[in-house]
Amino acid sequence: MQKGRCVMGMNLKFFDALKFLVRKPHTVRVPYEKKEPAKRYRGIHVNDWEKCIGCGNCAKICTCQAIEMVEIPTLTPKMGATNLRPQVDYGRCSFCGQCVDVCPTGSLKLSTEYEIISSDINDFKFIPNLNRDSGPGTGWESDIESSLLDFKRVEMPERDPKERKKDFDWVLKGFSEEEAVFEAVRCLGCALCVQGCPTGMYIPEYINAIFNKDYEKSVEWMFINNPLPEVCGTICTHRCEDACVYHNRGQAVQIRYLKGFAAGKVDDYEKVVGISKKKADKKVALIGAGPASLSCAFYLRREGVDAVIYEAQKVAGGMLKLGIPRYRLPDSILSKEIDFIKKQGVEIKFGIRVGVDVTFEQLLKMYDAVFIGTGYHVGSRMGIPGDEGEGVFDAATLLRDVNLGKEVKIGKKVLVIGGGDVAMDATRTALRLGAEEVILSYRRRYVDMPASDEEKHEAEAEGVKFMTQTLPVEIVRDKNGRITKVKYVETEMVHEEGARRPKPVPKMDNVMEWEIDTVIMAIGQKPDWSFLPDEWKNKIKFDRRMNHIIVNDDMMTDVEGVFAGGDIVNPRADAISAIADGRKAALGIIKYLEIRK
Amino acid sequence: MGKIREFDFEYFIGPAHPGVTGNMSYHIWAEGDTILKIEPNLGYLHRGFEKLVEQRHWIKNFPLILRICVPEPDVNEVLLAMAVEELNEIDVPERAQYIRIIVLELARLAAYLFYFGGVAGAIGLYTIPQWTIGDRDYILDLFEELTGGRVYHIYQTIGGVRRDTPEGFEERVLKVLDYLEERLKDYDKLFFEHPLFLKRTKGIGIVDKDTALRFSVTGPNLRAAGVNYDVRKQEPYLIYDRFDFDVPDIYRDGDVYSRAMQRRLEFAESIRIIRQAIDKMPGGAVNIKIRNPFEYRVRAGSTYVKLESSKGEYGFYVVSDGGVLPYRLHVRGPSFSHGLQLVRHIAEGTNIADISMILFSLDVCPPDAER
Amino acid sequence: MTVEETIKKDIETTFGELVRVEIERKHRVRAYTPRNMVLPMLAYLKQRGFHQFTLLTCVDWIKDGKFELVYNLYSLNYNVHVLISTKINRDKATMPTAINVYEMAFDYEREIHEMFGVEFEGHPRLDEFLLEDWKGIPPMRKDFDTRKYVEEKYGMKDLTKELFTRKEQPYRGPGSNG
Incomplete structure (x- = not known):
């Protein structure tokens, strides 16, 4: 052994060893300091019951089967949710956080808390809620970007608005097989959408059949409770998509168009349904x-x-x-x-x-x-001065006449009154009948319109001018009885005590005018x-x-x-x-x- | 093999023994202090991973498969991701590749620190394990910050990594690297130049070049025998071809000393790689969308993917039948070569006091032999 | 000509039409080999410098009634893995042992014997390797039901099973075909 080295067999020189006197030890600090877990630490589950919809995807993805869905009788589920909540068994949980990454609503998270100390084995199995939350920004949180799920749907290809408004041909182009399968993959099979469907169609089943490109099987599932699948696959109000788990944070699966796609792929239903x-x-x-x-x-x-x-x-x-x-x-x-x-x-x-x-x-x-x-x-009329006579239609009659192929004459400047789907149909039909300018008057706000979002967007794309919070008060006619103007006032949204939604109140002191020659009323049937x-x-x-x-x-x-x-x-x-x-x-x-x- | 006589001693090393990481036992017959025959006795750690994998969706296997190996779990995750990406022809985002390199090399550093402590402990120098395991904790802190887990990171996913790096992570990695480089000097003084260490390890447990090739030895053990073989150089996976690093080729004797020193030199090379990765790391996405974890399918086919772990060549042979579950996954752990047939061969005639050191110097990790 | 192509050509000229060789990608050559050609092939490749017996594994193709044995060899000189695939019958599966060519096959064959039940003819020690007192069918075979085993041995239930089977409606509607 060389000289100058420590006698204890330590190979350090004396001065080297000296520096360790003042060094902080790695392990136990004196006085005691608690080691704070990193911000992203994966600890015990936290579940926001308000956001959780009980879809069970966390239980489905758990590698260890640590999660069990438990019914909470005191909860009354809203549409698109169940009263099941995940219960985690920490004897099995491996803290991987995949349950968080698959959670469609983002209610689940792993907090940085990691201590469960108990002598009772049952304490290690509980239904997580917000009690152990370590606060926002800590723990393994769910976000849309790093989620295992894709919150973006495949958009339905449409014809160019400028082109399509010239004729009555179908505005949609329809999915290609590739697009349909790509979209069908997104369905997680949790079946919450079925709650939204009035007839309770077998949605996960038929979407899964589409994913497997077995369209006949898919149609078979549809016909169990819907004899008009392709019609519904085209114009349905798709309440199922509102109940879809993706709808909570992103875009729902295109359930409606997928149905239409699969039904369109089967030419002869007789072979499938008999x-x-x-x-x-x-x-x-x-x-x-x-x-x-x-x-x-x-x-x-x-x-x-x-x-x-x-x-x-x-x-x-x-x-x-x-x-x-x-x-x-x-x-x-x-x-x-x-x-x-x-x-x-x-x-x-x-x-x-x-x-x-x-x-x-x-x-x-x-x-x-x-x-x-x-x-x-039977279409309703407003009953304002001037609404009897030439140039005023109700939407139901107008659409019926157009669909029956009768000749309908409308002017160049059309006013449509109403905010529902029928009003949208009326505006876009008016465009196709040759109107140059179509104004839509609705007494509430844009967001209050009962029409579906895509109808609104499609109408806007085709050039319909939305005038929300307006109320026509009089239709002005010239000597020959032709409509020249429509007088209108603006409205104000007033929230009354106990009312479900704010009420539009007209501001009668300021009357304005539109240059109009045709009025279509789509205010209900x-x-x-x-x-x-x-x-x-x-x-x-x-x-x-x-x-x-x-x-x-x-x-x-x-x-x-x-x-x-x-x-x-x-x-x-x-x-x-x-x-x-x-x-x-x-x-x-x-x-x-x-x-x- | 010497003839075993009735009055020869029989020993058992393990299943719980400081010379073996994990539970595995060696049955030893010895005459006096000299080993006549050694027989590995496996089965204490068999958890049937290969079977479990066949019953879980591809994505669900990530939290499972890395549990094969405690000291360096990341290689399992990365290999599974690599296999899926190869079969499905997925392009992994650049940034994810760099993060993977950092994770893999940090894991290698952590595993080597574990190794230094293990070899020193097997010799009887108990200060070193306390230092290295303590220093390993700084790397685990980094992992905790990056991945959310300290030992099992569950950080890889198909087509990338699960989360982007947290803010300021790179600086903290560099800080730890600076610290480790500084510490390496202490280790040199305390351990690698320690006369006791030199005396105990030189010329012991020799795996020479021919033996190494004959028994399919890979990794640092093979390099310490004088064969310059490194998967990172031979078959650059991920983006290892973009990094400038050397495979040290100084120690060629194949004894315990060479194997330890080989890892000591590679430790510094890994630090170099991490520095470069942090330097070059581009921005952008870190993963791709697999759209539906329950319906994710992998194209039918099979592939053998391999990478350089701290123990040697680690490979997965993956077979898919085009379904949502893996059809077969065979884990080729380096310890299957190092811990069984090789030990049977080289341990014969060695001193019983050296056997745990030899085993540890080969970095025999029973979990990856048994799965 | 790349290394892979050279190896492919060499194997093809040596073994003729009995062996189908494919280059899977860079560094990977696959040889589909009949059962009786495996040993000559291993011997040939060993002599060609494929020193490393990387692994031996088995795939249970239960639908075809076959086991696929995959021998994976590696050569440092060529930097190529040759994967030799051979299919053998699943019932009463036998295979001549490779330990005389590659002694590294010793434990791999023991493992496959235990996990799949393949008899390696000429192997001196096909005894217990990882399992202990195993009575049932070899556990890595596809027809081994782990769930049933766990339920019987440990009394554990599948928690997800009941949750995800949708409750059948009392009347599924006249449109149903059943």
Whole structure:
């Protein structure tokens, strides 16, 4: 051993060793200092119950099966949520944080807290809430960028607004197979969307079939509770997408267009769904050939019940055909699905108006049950000075006439009043009829418009001028009775105590004008009860305003054997609700006729 | 092999023994102090990872597969990501590649510190483990800051890493590197130039070049035998071809001393690589979107991916049938070569007092042999 | 000509049509070999300088009723991995041992014997390797049900199973085909 080295076998020189006298030790500090975990430390779970929707994806991704979804009876889930909450077993948890990265809402997080000290084994298994939160900015937090999920959807390709507003052809281009599969991958299969769908379609199942490119299987799933899948895949109000887990922080899966895509890929439904050969020896009459009646008739025929639809117009489809403009729902899609329903043996009697050509009582005598699916066909008017006469349309009539191919003359400067989907249809139809300038007047704010966002965006893209918080007060006509101007005032949103939403209050002192030659009113539609004899109006139970029929769970009215569905029953007033009603009514009728035992 | 007689001693090293990282035992027959025969006895750590992997989605395997190895878990994660990326032909963002390099090299530093402590401990110099394990904690602190975990980082994902570096991370890495370089001088004085160390390790446990090649020895053990073989140079994975570093080729005797010194020199090279990576690191995204973890599929096919771990060549043979689950994953741990057949061969005739040191100097890690 | 192509050509000229050789990518050559050609192939490659027996693994192709044995060899000179794939019958699987060519195959073959049940003919010690007192079918085979094993041995339940099977509606609707 060389000299000058430490006797203890230490190889350090004396002066080298000296510096360690004043050095801070690595490990235990004296006096004691608690080691703070790093900001990103993955510790115990924290779950914000307000944001958590109980979708169970955290339990699904857990490698260790440490997470179990537990029902919390005290929670009342909102739409698109369940009252399940994750319970974590820290005997199994490996603190990987993948549950956080897959959490669609971002409610879950791993805090920097890591101490659970207990002699009771049950304390290591609990339902996390915000109690152990270490504060924002600490722990393993979920953010959209580093999430395992992609919150961006594949956008539906559309035709160029400048081009498409010239004709009534379909504005959408449709998904390519690649796009559809790429979008279908996003579905996590948590099935919360089903809560949103009025008819409860098997959404995760059919999307998974699309992902596997098995479109026939997909259509099979759809037909279980929707006989008009491609129509719904084109114009549905997609409540399912609002309930989609992605909707909480990003864009929902394109459930609607995926459905349309898959249904469009199957040309012949008969091969997939088949035609029922059952016979039940019962007959049911259905009034109106809208989606409710079509759906009801389809499911009745599947069980062998004869279904006869009475339709006042010369065409089938109801509002699908007469209310929705062709650029949104091409005829080819509609006729494909209606033809298939007819193929099931559904008979449609065209041009027969119940109450005129045949009475309601006659139907009751001739058939074992009657289903009323007449819908809302009468457009309302505002009742302001000058709204009688030439140049003023109600949207329902205008759209019906355009769809029936009648010649409709409108001017160059069009004012549309209203803020719903029908108003959007009216503005865009007006553009296609040759209007140069279309103004949309709505009395509330832009965000309050009941029209769907994409309809609003599409209308704006096509050049419709949105004038929100305005209220027309008078239509001014010249000597010949032609409209020249519309006087209007602005409104102010006033929030009243206890009111659900702020109320528009017109500011009457400042009256302004638009140069207008045509006015279309899209301020709501009403049912037409004229086919019902007066005594029946008393027998059947209506709501207070005579707008809706009140039915029970089987869609049966107060009168035995009389069923109703569609817009005249439920205030949601969309196609998918009508289809749901029709299907429910079909089941109710079958139960009523007691043919299922 | 000497003949075993009735009155010869039988010993067991392990399953819990300071000479072996992890639980594994060696059954030894000895005549006096000389080993006649040694037989590895595995099974204490068999957790069936290869089977577990087959029942989990690709993404779910990241928290699982890295648990194979405690001292250096990151190689497992990176290899799984590399295999998936190769089969699916994914381009990993630049920044993620650099972060991966930093993680891998920091893990190598941590593993080498563990190794220095282990070898010193096996000799009986108990101060060094206390120093190195303490210094390793500074690297673990960096990992904690970057990945959220100290030992098991679970930081890699398909197509990149899970999170970007936190603010100021690079400076703190450089600070730790400065510190470690300074410490290396202390280690040299205290350990690598220590007469006891030289005396105990020189000429002991020789794995010469021929033996090394015959028994598929890889990594620092092979380099210490005089074969200049490093996967980072031979088959540059990730972006190792962009870095300027040397594979030290000074110690060629293949004894315990060479193996320790080889790692001592490589330690400094790793620090060089990290400095370059931090210097060159570009901005941008750190991962790609896999869209749906439950439906992520890997194209059918098989691949053998390998990288240079602190112990040697670490490889995954991955087979996919195009589904959401891996069809087969074989982990080729370097210890499978180093700890079994090689030890049977070289331990014969050595002194019983040296055996734990020889085992540790080969860096035999039972978990990656058993999986 | 790249190294990979040279090796491919050499193997093809030596073994003829019996062996199908593919270059998978740089540094990787795959040879699909019939069972009886594996040992000659290993011997040939060893003599060519493939010193490193990187691994031997087994893949259970249960649908085809085959085991695929993959021998992975590496040569420092060529810097190439040659993966020799051979398919053998799954029931009563046997394979001649490779330990006479590469002694590193010793423990790999023991492991595969234990985990897959492949008999290596001529291997001196196919005894317990990782498992202890194992009675059932070899655990790495695809038909070994780990879940059942865990449930029976440790009494653990699958927590996710019940949660994700949707409750069937009482009446699935007339449109259903079933």
